[in-house]
Amino acid sequence: GAVVSQHPSWVICKSGTSVKIECRSLDFQATTMFWYRQFPKQSLMLMATSNEGSKATYEQGVEKDKFLINHASLTLSTLTVTSAHPEDSSFYICSARDPDRSYEQYFGPGTRLTVT
Amino acid sequence: SQQGEEDPQALSIQEGENATMNCSYKTSINNLQWYRQNSGRGLVHLILIRSNEREKHSGRLRVTLDTSKKSSSLLITASRAADTASYFCATESHTGGFKTIFGAGTRLFVKA
Numbered sequence: 001g002a003v004v005s006q007h008p009s010w011v012i013c014k015s016g017t018s019v020k021i022e023c024r025s026l027d028f029q030a031t032t033m034f035w036y037r038q039f040p041k042q043s044l045m046l047m048a049t050s051n052e053g054s055k056a057t058y059e060q061g062v063e064k065d066k067f068l069i070n071h072a073s074l075t076l077s078t079l080t081v082t083s084a085h086p087e088d089s090s091f092y093i094c095s096a097r098d099p100d101r102s103y104e105q106y107f108g109p110g111t112r113l114t115v116t
Numbered sequence: 117s118q119q120g121e122e123d124p125q126a127l128s129i130q131e132g133e134n135a136t137m138n139c140s141y142k143t144s145i146n147n148l149q150w151y152r153q154n155s156g157r158g159l160v161h162l163i164l165i166r167s168n169e170r171e172k173h174s175g176r177l178r179v180t181l182d183t184s185k186k187s188s189s190l191l192i193t194a195s196r197a198a199d200t201a202s203y204f205c206a207t208e209s210h211t212g213g214f215k216t217i218f219g220a221g222t223r224l225f226v227k228a
Contacts, residue, residue: 034215043204044159044218093158095216105208105216107151109158 002028002098006108013084013115020080021111023050023094029074030096035067038091038110050077050094084115122205122219130227135192137222139205140185146208148181149216150190153202162190162203197228 003026013019023033031052036044048069049057056069068080077096081088093110097103122139129135141148150162165172165181165188172179178191192199205219 032214036218041223043221044206046215046217049215091156097214103214107159107161112156 002026002096002101002104002106004094004096004106004108006092006094006111008111009109010112011114013113015085015115016083018080018082019084019113020078021092021094021113023077023079023096023108025075025096025098025106028096028098028100030077031074031099033071033077033094033096034105035069035077035079036093036095038093040091044093047079052077081113084113086115089113089115122203122222124222125220126223126225128225128227129195131195131197133195133226135195135199135224135226137190137203137205137224139188139190139219141188141205141207141219142186143207143209145183146210146214148179148188149206149208150177150179150188151204151206151218153204153221154200155202159204192224195224195226197226200224200226 005024007022033050035047037047038044046059047062050069050071052071058064071077091110095105095107097105147166149164151159153159163174163179165179176193181188202221202223204221206216208216
């Protein structure tokens, strides 16, 4: 099946710094990717839809200036958490749809962010 | 945003017993999927059921879908300790731009 990777798998950063998380579709081209956030013992909350070549669409309540999304190519979307704070510590998961497999969705393994 | 609720929130059973988890959702859907997640890990796709299907099986898993009640259930038969995980339903709706929205999840603990 299709594979979606994320990098890094985990990251620790200091409060006030920015962190970039990459999401790649390894064997297919994805015009649309999605970013989710998951706090401990909670479900996945959709943050935004990343569209190749255009601006991301953010869900209600998600600060677009804090969570910068760039979908620069058909295989790469990046999420940058700017001026990170401890409350941004979370598990970030991306997903991508494969247009050649009826837009079936594939999830990345997630990135654990800890802000100290 | 979350699509709906799952119940129970947590379920503890003995190995060999069956586990049933329920999911309710709010809007019309294209399909409903069930995922499993071990603590701190990524998602594992279990099964997808389309809006025109009522029941689907995969190994020890049985999923039902009732679109009139906007609900689904996941049955795991003859549970094993290795089934211990969180289980999430997720719905996809064409009206939502093909976004996938997750339910709150059920934490299943299977005692050996």
